[in-house]
Amino acid sequence: MQIREVFDRKRFVFLDGGMGTQLQARGLQPGQKPELAALEMPEVLTAMNQIKNALDPKHILNDQKSYVKGETNHATTV
Numbered sequence: 001m002q003i004r005e006v007f008d009r010k011r012f013v014f015l016d017g018g019m020g021t022q023l024q025a026r027g028l029q030p031g032q033k034p035e036l037a038a039l040e041m042p043e044v045l046t047a048m049n050q051i052k053n054a055l056d057p058k059h060i061l062n063d064q065k066s067y068v069k070g071e072t073n074h075a076t077t078v
Contacts, residue, residue: 022048 020034026044028034038045053059 019048 020028023034023037023041023044026048027041028037032040
């Protein structure tokens with residue numbers, strides 16, 4: 001099913017990836033629009049994306065492969 005079909009059903013659709021909760025935990029104030037966070041809190045979004053990317057399984061696997069091959073002398077953890 002395509003996303004357009006989901007919205008065309010005219011039912012409630014809840015999409016939540018936890019971004020709002022993470023923004024609140026990092027300083028988003030009541031009444032502040034999360035949609036404007038990229039303009040008002042760019043450093044917070046950058047940090048959140050770095051964490052998300054570091055936790056991506058393909059990145060973790062690539063880091064581990066590099067470590068095993070001796071291409072790096074450290075393992076990165078978050």
